[in-house]
Structure formats: C-alpha cells, structure tokens
Amino acid sequence: MKQNPGPRPSRRSVSAKHVAEAAGVSRTAVSRTFTPGASVSPATRAKVLAAAESLGYHVNHLARGLTRSESGIVALIVAELDTPFRARLLAALTDRLQAAGKVAMLINTDRSDESVEGALRQAMSYRTDAAIVLSGRPDASLGTLCARNGLRLILINRDEEFPHALHVRLDDVACGQRAFRILRESGCVKSALATSLSATTSLRLRAKGFVDAARAASVPVVEQAIGETSYATGRELGIALFSAEHPPDGVFCTTDLMACGLVDVARGQFGLRIPEDLSVIGFDDIQQASWENYRLTTFSQPIDRMCEACVSWLDETAVGGDAISLEASLVLRDTVGLHPANEVT
Amino acid sequence: MKQNPGPRPSRRSVSAKHVAEAAGVSRTAVSRTFTPGASVSPATRAKVLAAAESLGYHVNHLARGLTRSESGIVALIVAELDTPFRARLLAALTDRLQAAGKVAMLINTDRSDESVEGALRQAMSYRTDAAIVLSGRPDASLGTLCARNGLRLILINRDEEFPHALHVRLDDVACGQRAFRILRESGCVKSALATSLSATTSLRLRAKGFVDAARAASVPVVEQAIGETSYATGRELGIALFSAEHPPDGVFCTTDLMACGLVDVARGQFGLRIPEDLSVIGFDDIQQASWENYRLTTFSQPIDRMCEACVSWLDETAVGGDAISLEASLVLRDTVGLHPANEVT
C-alpha cells in the first residue's frame, strides 16, 4: 500500500476564504450564499456568486460532511457487477440515488463475507449515510458496529436479519413454486431444476420453491447444481441434464444467464427444439432474455420499485428497521410449450 | 431537492477523542496510531487499538481529506453503465483502483455534455483526486477548471485534447481498416458498415477506418447508420441491409451488441447462414460474443492494460499530461467465412 501522501499544502483548491477576499465580504457570507435557506442579501449573494464563478470555487463537501449529520454519500456494495442483472440494478440505483441528491460510492467485492465487512468498514470511514448491500452476507455482529457509526443498512435480496436495517425482498419462493406449476401445466412430464452451487439467498429460495411445489404435488423432479452462476454453467447444466437416460422436457433455471447457456446447448448439441421438445424458464429478465434467439420466459424483478423503496427509506429520519416484500412478475415469451394465458396462475 | 439536513449533533460517530479517553492517552497518540509511519510506542499503540476496537472507531476519512493532499477518491463518470462492455470496464476499473487503495465514486450520466460538466463539478466538490471519463465529451474550458481545483483528468476513448490529462486511446481507425481487409480477404463481394447514430468517438473512428480502407482499395461499401447503440438497433440495421436489392455478404458492426442483433435478424428473418452466406465482425468482445449462438469474430479491448495505465498515471506525482495508445486484438471466431489465419494481417 502507498505511503502517506503528505500534508495539504501541495494541493490548493479554491476555498471560501479566497472567494470572500475577492468579493469583499466575510467568509461567513460566502458560506451562507451556498447554504440553502441561509440569510444573505441579494447584493452580497451576487458579489459572492460572481467571485466564486470567476475563481472556480466549489464547496468542499468533505468539510461539509464534518459539520452535518449526513455526508450525502451512499455506499453500494456489489460483487460481479458486470453480470447483466447486477449491472442493470446498479444503473437504476445510481440513477435514483442521484435524483435524490445522493452520491454513490461503489465498492466492488469478491463475494466473500470478509469482503463485505471490509466494504462496510470503508463505508464507515467515509461516514456514508447508508450502505446498500447487493452481494455478500454481512455477519450479524456488523449490525451493531454500523449502528454505532451511524451507518444505515439496506439489504437487497439478503435473508439475514438486521433489526435496524431495511430489507428489500422478493417472493423468490413463490416464483419457484410458480415455475413448477407453469411447467407442469404446459404439459411437461419430467421437470428439472437447474441452479448453481453459489449459496446466494435468491437462488436458494427459488430452488426451494420449485422443489417444495413438486413435493407437494408428489411429482419427482430432477435437481442439478453445478459451479458458479454463469452462462458457461448453464451449458454444463444442459449437458448434464440432456445426457441423462431420461432427459427432462422442462427446466427451471434460477437465473436467465444460465438459461441462455442451457438453451444454446439444448439446440446446438442435443438438437432439441424449444419449446416443442423442451420448455425453459429463467429468472431476472435480463436484456438477453428478450433477444430473438432466446425469447425466454422468465420472471422480472421490479427494479424501479426496489430503488424507490431504498430511497424512500433513506428519506425517513426514523431509525427503525423495515422489511419490504416485492413481487417479481412473470414475463411470458417463447420458451414454454403451451401458452394457456388464462389458466396459468 | 431536499432541504439542508441540519447540524452535526444528531449523528454521533466515535471519534479519536473518545478513543483517547478510553485508552488514557492524548488524541494525538490516537491519530499517530492510525497514521502509517508516525511515531508511537508499542505499548501506546496496543492501548489505542484495543480502545478503538472496543468502541468501533474508524478514522474519519472526510476529515482526513482536509489535512491531506489527496482524498483517495476517484470519480468514475459513465453513461449506460449496464451495457455489457461498459459494465465490464467498470468492474475492472473499480477492482484495480481498490487494489491501489482508491475509493470509487460512481457518477451515472445521461451522455449529454452538460451532464459531464455536472459530474466533474460534483467530483470537485468532493475533492476527488481524479476523474475518469468513460462517457461524454467534456468541454475544453473544463480543463482549466479541473486544474484549478486540483482534479486530474483521465479520458478513455475520447478524442478531445486536454493538455494536463491522461488520454487512453485505442487504435479504432486501424481496427476499422483491418475489419474491411478481413471481410475482403475472406471473399466478401459486397461489404457493409453498420453503426449507430450516436456520435461517440470510438464508433466514429471505427467507421472511419473501415470506410477509408474501402476507399483506398477503390471498393464501394454500403454504410448504414441507425438510432442508438443497442441490440435492437442491430436488428434494424440487419433489416435495412438485408432488405436491399443487393444485400451485403459481409458486415462490420461497430459494436458487438449491435452485431448480435444483426446476426439474429440475418438468421431468423432472412434465413442467412453465418458465415456461409454472411460474414460478420463486431467490436468489444463482450461476453455474449463468445456465446454458442454467436461465436462472433470481434476485436477485444485490452481492458486490463487500460486500467493499469490509469492507475500508474495516478501514482505519478508529476502533473503533466500523457497519451497512451493501445491496440485492440482480433478474436477470430465463427462469423467470418474463410479463416486464413496465416494471411490475415
């Protein structure tokens, strides 16, 4: 790690003091001019603004963060931010946060739990107003530490319980159950669950919903779990499933990314027609799910509502925790055989 | 916009003062314990660290930013951050910056030039050490403003000239020329350029390279430009090109994303076989380019080297500008007819 960069003087930004000198007013008048609601005469304001513009002055928000109860910074803790769904959620979140006057500090983690702790500590060092955890599972002890540092926590699609945090959850279990029913009602004789080995909450719950629904209906289903959550894993899942003696004719993939891989293998290596020979359901409604080659039936997460929930909760001054449950919506495209639109529940 | 959040006291983090009291030392000893290279005895250090751990203390980096010449924050200014290539570059950049001890502030812009100015001003307000511009074209006058605020500028794939900035550029023109040659050498009789109407530097240069090479060879090519840089535009480009009386048998798409759309249309609506009836070259080597259904021949940007260039330049204390030109590498897959590997230049 780099050595201490040294004291301030080697970098001189324009400060309120310089503006005050140029405008012939006090430094306080400068501060007041840039503080909404503060009292300053129109004439003084004009002088200050002219001097500030001429000098290129920008209020130092680092210093402002010392005097206020909020820094205006929100940490976004996310791993694999280049996967389609994650990138989309990140884009929507930053958009919404900015519209609310917040600044996003992006912390790219490697998915380990220790990594999340490190990210939270970094957030505390910068006195961020909140941390939105999109990946990783913070240890319960971190809840107290965050509270002590005035850091509000938002957990998206995480199942750990933090009393003072906002939990934004999705009906993953119900969607898994629904996926099973759709496959069954579309005439699938042998359904399969395809998922990855990464133990993320969302994938586990979707898989659980699917398997539970099958059990409740006393219908056996095949369960296949391989590697990480990627397109390549989707291909491997397809190879494993379709190489079997009795391959399935319907598959629920817990993410679209894997579903795309599975679809490509089904067609390319096993000559299966979709949906005539095989029905496929994904999850996330990533952009590629709507591409001509895939036209994937999938579940769409209410991203805008998730973002709205986060920002609304941040606007509340009360420190109480909350839990919001949102529903993913079914997006019917061309990967499920029959499309009995009126009968699918 | 929200009203002023109010004075400090409503949020109390643990400060060095509290740690000093708990450890029975001065506040300066606490500061020294957390300042690399500062002098503090092992006994005092142990007392301070124990108290800090017990109280959950984290050095306030906002305050630290006032006393140092660097805040440690780097602004990343990016639009459409959920497109495959942009997301990948962002992931790599944040990874590399974090490894170098920097913190990424993400500013999501809407691609307008005014938006870039707003982003730069925000960066100045937070006294970020640098701003890396991935999207948008900052006006030349902003160079002086940034310098006055001690904000270093890095421009990736931008053609505006800023004397004190680091320019990281790609050989887009050469790649466009090369794409033309590859199509020609693979036997294409009628080549086409397919691009979007968004006037981003990279796309213009790739297109220019392609068209210039065709002109130099006195070979007429079709130029088609439509809408924004998306998969859907790729489809429209395909429809426009293949509906013509004499459709092309080779297409250079200035991005992979559009190439995927064009390929899907070529196959799905025009029954064209790839590469037998049509050769396609893309650009960016996004993840989907390697998907079974596409296996796109494309150019891959040296993302790691781009990130390395940025971080290396940030490590230099000299304030001089620099320009780094990197080469994209050809990735041969299955969308170009003949694969004369030894003859392609």
Added chain:
DNA sequence: TGTGCTTTTGCACAGCTGTGCAAAGGGAGG
C-alpha cells in the same frame, strides 16, 4: 428624527484529523 421590528453580518466556536516543534522520557555508555 426617533422608535420598533426585521434582516443581515461577522465573530467565535464546533465538527475531526494530521503535524511541527518543544518538552519529556528512555536507554546506552562513560
């Protein structure tokens, strides 16, 4: 011109950290 009320202004302090420098402390050697 004087009075009363409102608005504006600037001083002094606060928030939290890092550091120059003088004083204090510690250790080694004569």
Added chain:
DNA sequence: CCTCCCTTTGCACAGCTGTGCAAAAGCACA
C-alpha cells in the same frame, strides 16, 4: 550518577465548512 542521543508525547495550529448569537444595518411609520 551524568551525559548524550534517540524516541515518544502532547500542545497548538492548520485544513474548510456551518451556525448560534450579538451587533449592526435597513426599513417603515409616526
């Protein structure tokens, strides 16, 4: 024990902003 040298420590100040509060200024009315 004393001296010298090195290390450690704490004071006071700096970086930049916002704000309570008292003083000053401005304005309207009699």
